Amino acid sequence: MQILLAPMDGLTDVYAREILTDVGGYDFCVTEFLRVTDTLFPKRVFYRRFPELNPGLMKSGQQISHTKSGVPVFLQLLGSDNNAMADNAAKAVQLGAQGIDLNFGCPAKTVNRRDGGASLLQYPDRIHQLVKSVRQSVPLHIPVTAKMRLGYEDQLLAHDNALAIQEGGADWLTIHARTKKDGYRPPAYWEALAPIKQLLSIPVIANGEIWSVEDYYLCQRRSTCESVMLGRGAMVSFDLALQIKCRLQGKEIAALNWPSVCNCLEKLYQLMDQNHELNKKYIAPRLKLWIKWLMPNYQQAEDIFNTLKRIKDPQSAIQLIRASAIS
Ligand SMILES: Cc1cc2nc3c(=O)[nH]c(=O)nc-3n(C[C@H](O)[C@H](O)[C@H](O)COP(=O)(O)O)c2cc1C
Structure with a gap:
């Protein structure tokens, strides 16, 4: 059972990653998305989005691509150009990234208009090709993961997209349990994740609307996913991941005062x-x-x-x- 800290543009930056993983309970972090067009970024662009790669900023004892408290951080890439995504992933790994996550969920108009994020959920074949290109560009011991929504307008292609991601070679898949059209409106359709989990052989991580330990249990029951990614709830309760982990171990701890x-x-x-x-x-x-x-x-x-x-x-x-x- 793993808990991931969600990528949230403008929120879960290097500071949030350091502070929240220090509070505890998190197993992985994903950076805010780095938008790839058709160019190979210079080193400084990677360092700006992902300062945990910059040896000049490492604190004593800190490992590259890890937070100060030792939690691995993956770089999230967003884009639709197979070669540019593959080249930038390879460069990030050369710089020390311990994992690459691919964004198939961003609902922003500016991103979708330029063919990235959730808009790709209309084309499972393109998603498959993107995952495959990135998978082939980085060594096998480096995880390539993906994060998707249930769909663009509706959920009709959810299974096709999940299979496309698995067959492209992804190591795990996080699903934000809503379509792009749903935006951030509650509820999250956790129950839609159960058949996808059954269909896939790679781990499926549930995401969306987990604000409390009770929500975690409800989500787990409905989605059948043990592992979760926490987004906004992590900013409302800095100790949410820790509270969930403790409850799972049968321990009660006081909420952060x-x-x-x-x-x-x-x-x-x-x-x-x-x-x-x-x-x-x-x-x-x-x-x-x-x-x-x-x-x-x-x-x-x-x-x-x-x-x-x-x-x-x-x-x-x-x-x-x-x-x-x-x-
Ligand atoms: C301000 C904000 C920025 C976000 N930025 C990203 C991002 O860069 N990459 C991504 O995959 N998802 C992004 N998301 C989506 C979250 O990772 C997550 O999927 C979503 O918030 C649902 O989870 P939650 O209900 O736990 O917040 C963002 C969400 C918010 C609220």
């Missing part, structure tokens, strides 16, 4: 502040974004949000969070 959450936010602030390449104007907005995600779960987040949202200066923002931790 507000001072501990604030410690994570302090770490977020420190990591961003120490990054000399990061424009400091991004720090306060990022702290606000994280606080906003925490609001459904922590009254304290709601209490400070209205003040925080007017603050632009990073130090004032973190001071407010520090004060709330001890109030």
Whole structure:
């Protein structure tokens, strides 16, 4: 049973990966998507999306393509050009990537219009060819995985797409249990994953609408998938993966309290502040974004949000969070 931290563009960046895997419970992370057109990217592009590849940024004892707490990170590629996807995958692996994930789920109009992400779910043959091209371009010991939705407009091609991915040589498949048309509207159709899991011989990872330990159990029962990928729930409860793992082992642990959450936010602030390449104007907005995600779960987040949202200066923002931790 494995728990993966979902790729979420603008959310699960290198900082989130470090902080959330440090809280615990995660077995793998996937980077936010790197969009491939027809060119081979220079090293710096990979390093920007995937700083865990950059030897210059490794902390003592940290392995390449792993978070600081030792969780492997896979690079997610999004695109539709077989050769460019294969070449960029091969280059990422040369730089040290421990796995490549392929995105067949992004619903964004700009991405779909240019023939990438979920729009490819209309063409299982193209998906098959893409997975195969990438599989052939990287050594066999490097996992190639894929993440798909149940379909584009409807679920009619879900089985064909899943088989295309398996036959292309993928090591596992994550399924976001909704179509592109469903967007992010609840519910997630976990039950649609059960026949796909039965059809495939590779592991199937369930994804979508897991916000609590109870949701995990419901999803597991309906989808028959043991392993899951956590997305937004991971930002609402930093300890969601840990809570699930503990419950599965029959252990009860207290939920992360507000001072501990604030410690994570302090770490977020420190990591961003120490990054000399990061424009400091991004720090306060990022702290606000994280606080906003925490609001459904922590009254304290709601209490400070209205003040925080007017603050632009990073130090004032973190001071407010520090004060709330001890109030
Ligand atoms: C802000 C945001 C950005 C996302 N970016 C990506 C991405 O880069 N690659 C990807 O495969 N999925 C992306 N997703 C989809 C998530 O990985 C996940 O499939 C989806 O949020 C459903 O899971 P959840 O209900 O646990 O959040 C994104 C989702 C959100 C909310």
